[in-house]
Each structure stands twice: as C-alpha cells, then as structure tokens.
Amino acid sequence: MAESAQPAETGIAVLLAGGRPGQQVLVRGWVRTRRDSKDVTFIELNDGSCLENLQVVLEPGRPGWEARDDVTTGASLVVSGPLVESPAAGQPVELRPESLEVTGGSEDDFPLQKKRHGFEYLRTIAHLRVRSNTFGALARVRNSLFTQVHGFFQERGFLFLPAPIITASDAEGAGEMFRVTTLDWGRGGEEPDYSRDFFGQKAGLTVSGQLEAEIFAQAFQKVYTFGPTFRAENSNTSRHAAEFWMIEPEMAFAGLEDNLRLAEDFIKAVIGGVLEQCPGDMGFFDARIEKGLLEKLTHVLESPFETITYTEAVRLLEESGEKFEFPAAWGHDLQSEHERYLAEKKLRRPVFVTDYPKDIKAFYMRMNPDGKTVAAMDLLVPGVGEIIGGSQREERLENLRRRMDSMDISPEEYWWYLDLRRYGSTPHSGFGVGFERLLMYITGLGNIRDVIPFPRTPGNIGF
RNA sequence: UCCCCGAUAGCUCAGCGGUAGAGCGGGUGGCUGUUAACCACUAGGUCGUAAGUUCGAAUCUUACUCGGGGAGCCA
Numbered sequence: 001m002a003e004s005a006q007p008a009e010t011g012i013a014v015l016l017a018g019g020r021p022g023q024q025v026l027v028r029g030w031v032r033t034r035r036d037s038k039d040v041t042f043i044e045l046n047d048g049s050c051l052e053n054l055q056v057v058l059e060p061g062r063p064g065w066e067a068r069d070d071v072t073t074g075a076s077l078v079v080s081g082p083l084v085e086s087p088a089a090g091q092p093v094e095l096r097p098e099s100l101e102v103t104g105g106s107e108d109d110f111p112l113q114k115k116r117h118g119f120e121y122l123r124t125i126a127h128l129r130v131r132s133n134t135f136g137a138l139a140r141v142r143n144s145l146f147t148q149v150h151g152f153f154q155e156r157g158f159l160f161l162p163a164p165i166i167t168a169s170d171a172e173g174a175g176e177m178f179r180v181t182t183l184d185w186g187r188g189g190e191e192p193d194y195s196r197d198f199f200g201q202k203a204g205l206t207v208s209g210q211l212e213a214e215i216f217a218q219a220f221q222k223v224y225t226f227g228p229t230f231r232a233e234n235s236n237t238s239r240h241a242a243e244f245w246m247i248e249p250e251m252a253f254a255g256l257e258d259n260l261r262l263a264e265d266f267i268k269a270v271i272g273g274v275l276e277q278c279p280g281d282m283g284f285f286d287a288r289i290e291k292g293l294l295e296k297l298t299h300v301l302e303s304p305f306e307t308i309t310y311t312e313a314v315r316l317l318e319e320s321g322e323k324f325e326f327p328a329a330w331g332h333d334l335q336s337e338h339e340r341y342l343a344e345k346k347l348r349r350p351v352f353v354t355d356y357p358k359d360i361k362a363f364y365m366r367m368n369p370d371g372k373t374v375a376a377m378d379l380l381v382p383g384v385g386e387i388i389g390g391s392q393r394e395e396r397l398e399n400l401r402r403r404m405d406s407m408d409i410s411p412e413e414y415w416w417y418l419d420l421r422r423y424g425s426t427p428h429s430g431f432g433v434g435f436e437r438l439l440m441y442i443t444g445l446g447n448i449r450d451v452i453p454f455p456r457t458p459g460n461i462g463f
Numbered sequence: 464u465c466c467c468c469g470a471u472a473g474c475u476c477a478g479c480g481g482u483a484g485a486g487c488g489g490g491u492g493g494c495u496g497u498u499a500a501c502c503a504c505u506a507g508g509u510c511g512u513a514a515g516u517u518c519g520a521a522u523c524u525u526a527c528u529c530g531g532g533g534a535g536c537c538a
Binding site for chain 2: 033035036037038039040041042044055057059073086087088089090091108109110111112113114115116117118120121175176208229231233234235236237238239240241244245246247325335336337385386387388389432433434435436437438447448459
C-alpha cells in the first residue's frame, strides 16, 4: 500500500465518534461558523453526517492560514491533515490541516446565521435550510424512519406493494383528487370528454393505496404500501399537506384485534429504532424543540396503548365536565378538541378509538353485529391528533352491496372490488399511517411543513 | 372555505399620534485556543400595498396582499 496516498474521505460523524490523534483524514463539508483570534482561527465544519461540527484550526505559518479570508460562513471546503487532541474542552479531537482548499466561497449575505431562525423564515429558503441544525437533524431522522418502516414490515413477512400514483379509483371518502389530464381543459368550464383523454377515462393522483393493497392481500396475505399520496383539499392547518407519504399495511385472515396489535407494534418498533439509530439528533430535538421528548417517547415504548370504543369515548367526554365548543354527542364525529382532551388530558398517551357509528365512516368498513357501528379504529396521539386511521374491511358481498347502495356508490366503478368478495373472500384489515405526522410526533416539530423537505400546501410550491 | 392574530434593518423583535431603535448577522480594527467567543467602531429601513382621519400616522380606520394559529376535511 502506498504510504503517500491521500486518506479516503471519512465522515465527520465517524471521526468524532472514534477518530484518534495522529490519524490522517480527509474531510469535505461546509463552514457553519468561524471564530478568530489574532493568531488562531477556528472553523466549524459540517458535512451533514451528524449534528456536530469538526473543529478545524488555522494558525499563522501553517497550511490553510493564507486562505483564512475566504473561509466564510457557508463556504465549501476540502481539508486534509492529522487529527490532533484538542487542548480545550468541547471536542475530543480537531483537525490541523496540511492542505485546505476552498471549493466554493460564500458571499457575506449568506442567510443562515449562528442563531435561532424562525421556521417561517427558513421555509422561504428551503434550498439553504438543509444546512441548519434543526433541518439537518430532521433529514437524518426522516431517513432513519423511512428505513425503520420498511424494516418493520420486511421482518414480519409483509410484501411491499408499490401502489400506483396515477389511478382511476378515488377511494371514496379519502378526499379530493388532483386531476391528471392531457386535455386542454378550462376554457368553457364544462366537464371535458374523458373518453378522449390520455387514459380514456377520468384519472387522478392517488389519495390512498388501500384498495390496491386489498387486492394484493387477497393473494399474499400480508402486504404494505409506502409511497406518496395526494389530496387536493384546501386544508390550511399545521398537519395537512397536499403531498405526503402514507404507509398502508393490509392483512388477510385478520380482524380488528390483529389490526390494533400490528399498529401498536409498528409505532413502538419504529420509535425504538429511530431512538437507537439517531441518538444525537433525537437529543437535539429533546433539548431544542420539545422539552421532555425523549421521556415521552420512552414512556410510549414502555406502556400499552389505551383502547376505548367510540361509545365509551363519547361517555367519557360527556362526563368530563369540560367546556367544549361543540359538546360530544353519539353519532357525530369527534372534534379535534375532543381528541385532544382524550389523548392529552384524560389518558396522556396514544389511544385507539374503535367502533365508530357507520354513518360517519367509509363504505368499505365492516358492519358490526349491532348494525349501528363499524369495525373502525383511529389512533390518537398527544400533540398531533389522528396519526392512524384503519378498519376491518367488509368482506361479505351482500353487506358491501347494501352499504354501497345506501351511500350512492356505483357498483360498476368498483366492480373489481366487489369481485374480491365473490372469489375467495377473507376477513381482512388494514390501516393508514401518515408518515409525516409520525415524524412530527417523533421529532416534536409542530408543523408538517417543517418535516417535509419541499412541502406542498395550498398556494405554496416554491421549491 | 370560515374565525382570530400578525407584517418595522439581512434575521429576531421593541416602539403604538410628535422627525425610526436594540440584539444578532455584515464590514473595519483589536485580542495567544475559541465553543451561540469577547471588546471597540461602522454601514444598513420611502415601518407589507393603497386610500382615509389628523396640524402631524410605523402608531387610528377601511380595503387588499402575504404569513401564522385555530376550525372543518383527513393521514
């Protein structure tokens, strides 16, 4: 092996965790900030591998000193040299360059300052906020959660189904669809002739992969989708986006109980996985974004989720003595204020609410023996609200037909969905998890726009 | 879509009827190792837009635009 060869690039996360004094290293990254004294300059270099920066020390007469004026906040550098033991507290090792190259300088109006910025402002510079502490931590945790999700289902024998993004089925009740068309539409305002459109019929961006997942479940038993989902709702809240990712497992030969168990296992497993994989970033969220976050999540891992029926929930709300803007009443959907009371004040942990009245739920949910409620489940979580919505599906052909008829849903449009009940139907169940809402819960970030790299919301598609 | 709140320097905000302020960031100089370093000096603003009330408007009124929070819809 040639001794003079440049050392391979090593991530700063690795160097700070296990780098030894004397080790020759090569790092590339961006200057977070710089501190000057007369005879020494400290550069905080970040390469995205972790929250912490590597301290690079410049001294007069040593390599790199002459480039000092170009090493401004935001500039990109390639630095190599030995790690040395740091004489001051704050970091175990620092880098004393033998060569330093400013790859790209940074102008003096670089917008990210070494101080707290407002989230609203950071959203206006989505191309640079990726270089902030908060967004860096978010990006790494988001990445970790992504792998946790696939890992959880793969370990349990679930088959991954990439559900189609352009679809003709509108998963009744899930929300408004974005239209996909090649027709020149909008001049007269009247509906176009979809038979002349690209697909020969009305098409849009998927609002849910559930119906396709049901098809797959009737062949592979345990399946899941995980992909982008689109809703054209004019929702202006901190927890709605027009484009978000949804995780939708579906299991054949499974009832509502199996569904609840899977959902609880899932939430616990992915939270546990992220805590293990991203301790530094999670510590940052605990310290800077939501005090007590780690304690909250640890508590979730250790205690069983609460399960109550909708009917019990309404009784709890009636007996609570709380003043609600809209009093809870059986037959009406739970308001946000009700969900918040249950999850945040009364039970103080994630809570499943099951068996909702049939009239406020979708046509495909399984009718309970009482004839009034369906086998539905929502998971409510403190601070975020509804994070999971699911149900046991109606597998009995006659029941499904009756439901669709009473809700004015065309059997022609769902002919294949009905077919699944004619050929080897099984009891089956599934749910949908909002990936970003889960991320909000895990990081403590309060706005969905800050857990999506490039968020799409009504009137906003700047990046 | 509805209700509430906001918009002042590059950023975070104070000023709330009498000729525009602070901290941070930027620039310059100083400081033998700093950790959101420190010290001194300095440059930045037709106070979101338009109209109105007033001797006088950043400040009061109205409309509009944009943003935030909440509601509904849901994940």
